[in-house]
Amino acid sequence: MRKGDLTRQAILDRATGLASKVGLEGLTIGALATELQLSKSGLFAHFHSKEALQLQVLDHGAAVFVESVIRPALAEPRGEPRMRALFERWLDWTQSSPLPGGCLFVQAAVELDDRPGPVRDRLVQFQRQWLGVIVTSMELGIDAGAFHNVADPEQFAHDVYGVMLAYHHASRLLRDPRAEARARRAFDALLQSAVAPAETHR
Amino acid sequence: MRKGDLTRQAILDRATGLASKVGLEGLTIGALATELQLSKSGLFAHFHSKEALQLQVLDHGAAVFVESVIRPALAEPRGEPRMRALFERWLDWTQSSPLPGGCLFVQAAVELDDRPGPVRDRLVQFQRQWLGVIVTSMELGIDAGAFHNVADPEQFAHDVYGVMLAYHHASRLLRDPRAEARARRAFDALLQSAVAPAETHR
DSSP states (O other), rough: HHHHHHHHHHHHHHHHHHHHHHHHHOOOOOHHHHHHTTTTHHHHHHHHHHHHHHHHHHHHHHHHIIIIIHHHHSSSOOTTTHHHHHHHHHHHHSSSOOTTTSHHHHHHHHHTTTTOSSSHHHHHHHHHHHHHHHHHHHHHHTTTBBTTTTTTTTHHHHHHHHHHHHHHHIIISOOOTTHHHHHHHHHHHHHHBBBBBHHOOO | OOHHHHHHHHHHHHHHHHHHHHHHOOOOHHHHHHHHHHOOHHHHHHHHHHHHHHHHHHHHHHHHHIIIIHHHHTTTTTTHHHHHHHHHHHHHHHHTTTTTSHHHHHHHHHHHOOOOOOHHHHHHHHHHHHHHHHHHHHHHHTTTTBOOTOHHHHHHHHHHHHHHHHHIIIISSSOOTTHHHHHHHHHHHHHHHOOOOOOHHH
């Protein structure tokens, strides 16, 4: 990696953390310059516009998410272990130190839903991909006999994402100390209702 | 009602709708003046500060929510009918024309979670009250024998709120035409798991 790349990665790490707190709309080049104690003109040379900065932060966040959540979870065996790993690693991700404001994508989803444009389009693409990973993991689990074949993979992914959003709300807004226990219990109930009868009744 | 009160209500209706789109942080007195084609100085005379405007919009939104969701649902019989009414009326609320940007509180929850202060405190109070209404409705349903007594009212409220958040995400960000059907199916599954055995097995 060249020096310029390292600097860029370091800036994007900090920008992603800042966006998790102030939102993508709050992530102006000026705000980032203040956060990093760098000159605004230097950052303009890197990113050219607020929209380009927002897109790069989303791309950077997605790349980190793939490396820390999706890739290691997909290394787990199909069925319950893989599904649990996706959920547990998502929990770790929202609590990770690079994201002081919680999940960047949860924040951006609410912020951008009424703002048409390339940043919203990119976010929608990432959210569909993430839900798609859960859908595919359920389908592969059904093929492997780990989940019963009446399980509806898209409904399951939708419901799991609801568990994630409820966790984010309870932990970040309400500061509820039981948020994580409640999220695990909700996820377990969903997972158990999908597990193939041979496993639940043994 | 005096003329001044009517004007204030009308302004707060519009301000609440605007906040559902641009967020409470985007709800500046200047933005509201542009939206209403009123003078900024006139609005300052009404609201004095952005924070006062934000608090009044939250209070106004909460009052509308009580009238259109909570009060009519509490008029339904305890147990399943009341719980379904809370859910169905919440769905209507997020789709209602005064809220072009969806539920004001869902938007504010993500926006304010990292912004300590009186506006966040007020929102937390409202969100706890809303979850509390679901908890109490579950407890009264257990007392009435409509829900079985192993149901955990706080877990149920947490899970129902997750269904609501997933609906908001799927409908508003992803524009998923199946969002409402998925939300109903998820809610039905939660409700059925709480319904007293005598009813589920009859």
